[in-house]
Each structure stands twice: as C-alpha cells, then as structure tokens.
Amino acid sequence: xxxxxxxxxxxxxxxxxxxxxxxxxxxxxxxxxxxxxxxxxxxxxxxxxxxxxxxxxxxxxxxxxxxxxxxxxxxxxxxxxxxxxxxxxxxxxxxxxxxxxxxxxxxxxxxxxxxxxxxxxxxxxxxxxxxxxxxxxxxxxxxxxxxxxxxxxxxxxxxxxxxxxxxxxxxxxxxxxxxxxxxxxxxxxxxxxxxxxxxxxxxxxxxxxxxxxxxxxxxxxxxxxxxxxxxxxxxxxxxxxxxx
Amino acid sequence: xxxxxxxxxxxxxxxxxxxxxxxxxxxxxxxxxxxxxxxxxxxxxxxxxxxxxxxxxxxxxxxxxxxxxxxxxxxxxxxxxxxxxxxxxxxxxxxxxxxxxxxxxxxxxxxxxxxxxxxxxxxxxxxxxxxxxxxxxxxxxxxxxxxxxxxxxxxxxxxxxxxxxxxxxxxxxxxxxxxxxxxxxxxxxxxxxxxxxxxxxxxxxxxxxxxxxxxxxxxxxxxxxxxxxxxxxxxxxxxxxxxxxxxxxxxxxxxxxxxxxxxxxxxxxxxxxxxxxxxxxxxxxxxxxxxxxxxxxxxxxxxxxxxxxxxxxxxxxxxxxxxxxxxxxxxxxxxxxxxxxxxxxxxxxxxxxxxxxxxxxxxxxxxxxxxxxxxxxxxxxxxxxxxxxxxxxxxxxxxxxxxxxxxxxxxxxxxxxxxxxxxxxxxxxxx
Ligand SMILES: Nc1ncnc2c1ncn2[C@@H]1O[C@H](COP(=O)(O)OP(=O)(O)O)[C@@H](O)[C@H]1O
Ligand SMILES: [Mg+2]
Numbered sequence: 014x015x016x017x018x019x020x021x022x023x024x025x026x027x028x029x030x031x032x033x034x035x036x037x038x039x040x041x042x043x044x045x046x047x048x049x050x051x052x053x054x055x056x057x058x059x060x061x062x063x064x065x066x067x068x069x070x071x072x073x074x075x076x077x078x079x080x081x082x083x084x085x086x087x088x089x090x091x092x093x094x095x096x097x098x099x100x101x102x103x104x105x106x107x108x109x110x111x112x113x114x115x116x117x118x119x120x121x122x123x124x125x126x127x128x129x130x131x132x133x134x135x136x137x138x139x140x141x142x143x144x145x146x147x148x149x150x151x152x153x154x155x156x157x158x159x160x161x162x163x164x165x166x167x168x169x170x171x172x173x174x175x176x177x178x179x180x181x182x183x184x185x186x187x188x189x190x191x192x193x194x195x196x197x198x199x200x201x202x203x204x205x206x207x208x209x210x211x212x213x214x215x216x217x218x219x220x221x222x223x224x225x226x227x228x229x230x231x232x233x234x235x236x237x238x239x240x241x242x243x244x245x246x247x248x249x250x251x252x253x254x255x256x257x
Numbered sequence: 258x259x260x261x262x263x264x265x266x267x268x269x270x271x272x273x274x275x276x277x278x279x280x281x282x283x284x285x286x287x288x289x290x291x292x293x294x295x296x297x298x299x300x301x302x303x304x305x306x307x308x309x310x311x312x313x314x315x316x317x318x319x320x321x322x323x324x325x326x327x328x329x330x331x332x333x334x335x336x337x338x339x340x341x342x343x344x345x346x347x348x349x350x351x352x353x354x355x356x357x358x359x360x361x362x363x364x365x366x367x368x369x370x371x372x373x374x375x376x377x378x379x380x381x382x383x384x385x386x387x388x389x390x391x392x393x394x395x396x397x398x399x400x401x402x403x404x405x406x407x408x409x410x411x412x413x414x415x416x417x418x419x420x421x422x423x424x425x426x427x428x429x430x431x432x433x434x435x436x437x438x439x440x441x442x443x444x445x446x447x448x449x450x451x452x453x454x455x456x457x458x459x460x461x462x463x464x465x466x467x468x469x470x471x472x473x474x475x476x477x478x479x480x481x482x483x484x485x486x487x488x489x490x491x492x493x494x495x496x497x498x499x500x501x502x503x504x505x506x507x508x509x510x511x512x513x514x515x516x517x518x519x520x521x522x523x524x525x526x527x528x529x530x531x532x533x534x535x536x537x538x539x540x541x542x543x544x545x546x547x548x549x550x551x552x553x554x555x556x557x558x559x560x561x562x563x564x565x566x567x568x569x570x571x572x573x574x575x576x577x578x579x580x581x582x583x584x585x586x587x588x589x590x591x592x593x594x595x596x597x598x599x600x601x602x603x604x605x606x607x608x609x610x611x612x613x614x615x616x617x618x619x620x621x622x623x624x625x626x627x628x629x630x631x632x633x634x635x636x637x638x639x640x641x642x643x644x645x646x647x648x649x650x651x652x653x654x655x656x657x658x659x660x661x662x663x664x665x666x667x668x669x670x671x672x673x674x675x676x677x678x679x680x681x682x683x684x685x686x687x688x
C-alpha cells in the first residue's frame with residue numbers, strides 16, 4: 014500500500030535521511046526502530062507531506078506525495094512525537110479543530126470525535142481542559158486527534174514516550190484495536206519490547222539508513238532477540254547531542 | 258477554498274482568545290483605564306466648575322482702591338482661582354507649581370498708574386511671576402490683568418481721589434506753560450473730567466445708580482468650540498479612547514503574531530501541516546480571526562467609553578465602522594507580518610512592542626498631534642496610526658461626515674494590504 018523509494022532529506026550539510034526504500038502492505042504494522050537522531054521523525058514527516066523530500070518518492074496506492082500531497086494527506090493520520098494539542102482548550106475543542114481541518118461536517122465530526130474518544134477511553138473527560146490531563150491521557154488524546162478523518166495509514170511517532178507502564182499498556186490496547194480494524198500502522202520507537210509485542214515487521218534505522226528489514230520472528234531467528242539485533246546493528250556509541 | 262477548515266481554524270483562534278481570560282480582560286480593561294486617565298487630563302467631558310481654573314496669586318503691596326478693585330475683578334473671573342498672598346509666599350507657590358503665576362502690585366501703584374494715564378510717563382511696574390511650564394496660562398493671566406487694570410484705572414481717573422489729584426496736578430502744570438490751541442483743548446478736557454469727578458463724589462444720585470464708570474474693552478468674545486454639532490463640548494475622552502483602543506488592538510495583533518511563532522515550535526504545527534490545508538487558507542483564517550478579535554475589543558472599549566465617558570459618535574456611523582474595520586484589518590496584517598519576519602517569539606514581541614509604541618505615539622494616541630511641533634505633525638502623516646486616530650476623532654467628537662472617513666480608511670486598508678503582501682511573500686509553510 015505504501016511505497017517509499019530512495020527517500021532523502023538534508024539539513025544543510027547533514028543528511029538526515031539517506032535514500033531509504035521500503036514498502037508496507039495493507040493492514041500491516043511496521044516498527045521503525047532507531048536511536049535518537051537516526052532520522053525516524055524526518056522520515057515520518059516526509060511520508061505525511063509535512064516535509065518536502067530532497068529526493069525520492071512516497072506513494073500511497075499510487076498517489077504521490079510530491080504530486081498530489083492533499084489526496085495523500087486525506088488518507089494519512091499523523092500522531093506527532095511532540096504533543097499536538099492545545100492545552101488551554103478542552104479535549105472536545107481540540108478534536109473539533111482537527112476534524113474541521115479535514116472538512117468534516119458538524120454531525121460527522123461529532124460521531125467521529127465520540128468514537129475516537131471512546132477508543133482511547135476519554136469519553137467522559139471530553140469537556141475538560143487538556144492542560145489538566147495526565148501525561149498518559151494527553152498521549153491517548155494525541156492519538157485520537159489523528160483518527161477523526163478515518164485514515165487508512167496511521168503514522169505514530171514515539172506515541173508512548175514519557176508515560177507510565179499503565180498508560181503505555183492502555184495505548185497498546187488502543188493500537189491493537191486499530192490494527193484489528195484493519196488500519197495500517199507505521200510506528201517509531203526505541204523501545205524493543207513494544208516493537209516485539211505489536212509489530213509484524215521491523216525496520217532498523219540509523220544515520221538515515223535502513224540497516225535491516227525483517228519480521229520480528231526473522232530477527233529472533235538471526236539474533237537472540239530484537240534488543241541484541243538492535244545493539245549489534247547500531248553499535249554501542251552514545252547518541253548524546255544528536256537531537257531527538 | 259476549504260471553508261470548513263477555515264471556519265474550524267477561526268473558531269479555534271477565538272476559543273484560544275476566550276480561554277485566556279486574563280489577557281482578554283487586560284486587553285479591554287487597561288485601554289479603558291488609560292484612556293480615562295488621559296481623557297481626564299486632556300479636558301475631560303466638557304468644562305465644569307472648578308475644573309481647568311488657572312491658579313493665580315495676587316500680591317497687593319499697594320492696598321489702594323485701584324489694586325483692591327483689580328484683585329476683586331480677577332477673583333470674580335471664572336477662568337481664574339485667585340489667592341491673595343504675600344510676595345514671599347507667592348514666589349514659593351509659583352516655584353512649587355501650586356500657582357501658575359503671581360501678580361505683584363507694588364506700593365504706590367494706584368496713585369502712579371492713575372497719574373501716568375494722563376501723562377504717559379513714570380509708569381509703575383506690575384511684576385508677573387510665571388511658572389515656565391505654564392506659559393499659556395500666564396498669557397491668559399496677562400490678558401485678563403490688562404483688561405481689568407484698564408477698567409479700574411480709568412474708573413479711578415474719572416471718579417476716584419487719585420484721579421482728582423492727578424487731574425489737579427496736570428492742570429497746574431498746564432497753567433505754567435504758554436497756551437497753545439492744543440493745550441487749551443487739553444485744559445478744557447481736564448476741567449470737564451474734574452467736574453465729572455466732583456459729581457461722582459457728591460453722593461449717590463436720586464436714581465440710586467452711581468456712574469463709577471471706567472473704560473473697558475468695547476467688545477465681548479463668545480468663544481465657541483468648533484466640534485461636532487452645536488453645543489457639543491469637546492470630549493477629551495473621545496480622543497484618548499481612540500488612541501488607546503488603537504494601541505491595544507495593535508498589542509493584540511502582536512500577540513496573534515507571537516502565538517503563531519510559538520505554534521510553529523509545538524506539535525500542533527505538525528498536525529496543521531499534515532492536514533490538507535493550504536497556506537493561503539491558513540493565513541486568511543488567521544487574519545480573519547485576528548480581525549474579529551480586534552472588532553470585539555473595539556466594541557467593548559467603545560461601549561465602555563460611551564457609558565463611562567459619555568463619548569459620542571457625533572459624526573458618521575458608517576465612517577466610524579469603516580475606520581474601525583480598516584484598523585482591525587491592518588492589525589491582522591501586522592500580526593501576520595510579524596509572525597513571518599520574526600524568528601523567535603520573545604525578541605519578536607519585544608521589538609514589535611517598541612515599534613508599536615513608537616507608531617502609536619507618533620500617531621497621536623498619547624498626546625494629540627496638534628500639540629506636536631510642525632515637523633513632527635508633518636512626519637506623522639506618513640504613519641498609518643495617525644490616520645486611524647484622525648479617522649476615529651473625525652467620526653466621534655469632530656462630528657465629521659462619512660467623506661472624512663474615506664481617506665483614513667483607504668490608507669489603513671492599503672497599509673493592511675502591504676503587510677499582508679510581505680507576510681505572504683515571507684511566510685514559511687513548507688519545510
Ligand atoms: N529542522 C531540522 N534542522 C536541522 N537538522 C534537523 C532538523 N530536524 C532534524 N534534524 C537532524 O536530522 C537528524 C534526524 O533527526 P530526527 O529525524 O528527528 O531523528 P529521530 O526522530 O530518529 O530522533 C538529526 O541529526 C537531527 O539533528
Ligand atoms: Mg524523533
């Protein structure tokens with residue numbers, strides 16, 4: 014369904030993403046694993062049409078992000094790494110904006126927002142200010158914000174970063190539910206156990222290059238486990254100061 | 258045009274504005290307070306008793322009928338608040354600003370001044386001590402002093418005892434000189450004056466009216482303020498409200514720009530960018546939202562001004578509305594331009610605040626432009642804020658017709674378009 018070909022992005026002299034290629038099939042859940050600064054967020058940004066590639070192409074069922082970004086954007090839901098929420102507004106007001114951006118009418122918007130809030134377990138908190146939410150609740154609402162236009166492909170950039178194990182578990186339940194509903198998920202993280210639990214396939218990315226592309230079972234066959242594969246492939250050097 | 262998306266954006270901006278109660282209240286309350294202060298200082302809502310009287314000290318070292326009469330006239334004048342003081346106290350109070358001026362009548366003033374009315378020589382000197390920061394007030398005092406002195410001194414000359422003495426002395430001098438036709442005429446005139454003086458001292462006539470007449474300025478002045486319609490007094494608040502409304506709308510514009518810069522640094526920006534939304538739609542929505550917020554602010558400020566300060570739209574309502582809308586559009590353009598030129602939020606806010614205050618001051622929002630030196634008045638015609646203030650002044654206390662609002666409106670909309678063009682040209686949407 015998604016085809017990424019020779020995708021590249023440079024920031025000045027630094028190459029953040031270096032001619033990567035991969036594909037994702039319909040209904041598949043793919044993990045994009047890499048240390049800080051590997052290029053995960055930049056890759057996601059190009060696929061979602063936020064960032065113009067310096068080279069290469071992204072296609073969703075043949076629709077090109079370069080040529081018809083709008084058509085592609087309507088079918089993609091982005092859950093940004095930084096919380097994309099107005100803290101000073103209620104959860105409901107946030108969803109009204111995000112749905113409105115996709116041209117949803119009032120009634121459809123209401124139905125979709127109710128469904129999204131129910132999925133992430135915030136149905137009874139919709140009138141409250143986001144600023145009063147816990148970290149886990151904000152992360153869940155951040156996901157709900159990407160579901161209103163009913164996208165086929167969900168791009169999740171570190172959706173569990175900085176939350177407690179209970180919240181992480183709840184988020185996982187949400188993602189598994191989405192998977193069951195037939196959504197295609199591309200998911201970045203640097204938590205191995207998350208990838209092992211959720212993903213059909215894992216891409217390991219470092220320095221803007223894809224170092225490995227295999228199923229979780231495949232990684233386990235070749236290495237001891239995913240963690241071992243990751244450390245072997247990306248090395249032990251610290252990534253301090255490489256950016257988030 | 259994705260109008261649903263634009264509506265959602267505008268609604269969201271309005272919600273954000275309403276969510277920040279404190280900023281919202283500051284945005285309307287502070288301008289009302291400041292406008293109230295400036296309006297009160299610059300004339301208030303028409304002249305009332307006790308307001309605007311010039312404090313003047315009178316030092317009477319002469320204690321003659323003339324000096325006493327002049328002091329009484331000054332005291333009775335509605336423009337002045339007169340205190341009788343000693344010379345040292347008067348000097349002190351002028352120095353400390355309690356009195357704008359002090360008039361000192363020296364000893365012998367009454368006698369010498371009556372004499373010099375006939376001879377034109379040996380004029381006594383009235384010392385006027387003046388607060389240098391109150392020159393205009395001092396001029397007024399000088400004028401009134403001349404008016405009342407002329408009246409009382411001439412009255413004394415024809416009816417008082419100093420007058421009688423002065424006439425006698427002048428007659429004596431004439432007797433000793435060789436008669437010429439002119440001197441003979443002068444003598445006749447003085448004799449007539451002496452008769453007049455005698456009669457008025459011979460007691461109250463039967464009709465009860467004394468003819469203690471004196472010369473006075475042979476006309477009176479009815480100074481009519483040229484404002485709005487007849488009988489509408491100048492309202493200092495109308496001007497200050499115009500200025501402060503403008504200033505705080507511009508502040509709201511800065512806020513809108515800064516919020517946009519901050520949004521760029523937040524996750525929300527990613528979400529906006531990932532939606533099928535065009536930069537023109539996004540910018541237009543922002544501009545409209547800022548315009549609406551500005552209109553809301555102006556409405557609240559003017560309602561308060563009408564209720565509290567009795568400000569009236571004495572000119573054209575359509576003119577007023579046109580200027581207000583144009584001002585709010587300018588502000589929206591200004592905010593967007595800031596957001597596209599600025600790199601980071603805090604320095605942008607600081608610089609924009611400084612620039613705005615400067616524009617607002619030059620525009621005459623703090624102090625009316627008519628008190629500016631001429632070159633600055635000329636220069637201010639090149640800043641749009643001046644036109645906003647003039648437009649609002651015209652529609653309110655000046656009571657001008659719609660035509661007077663056309664040029665300010667056109668200039669404001671032109672400036673708005675210029676800002677918007679810069680914003681469109683420089684706005685970074687793609688990354
Ligand atoms: N806007 C940017 N300007 C300059 N460099 C950037 C920018 N965004 C990302 N980078 C750099 O590109 C590299 C990849 O960043 P990113 O995609 O955020 O990594 P990850 O999400 O895997 O942590 C990093 O070295 C980062 O410093
Ligand atoms: Mg990242």
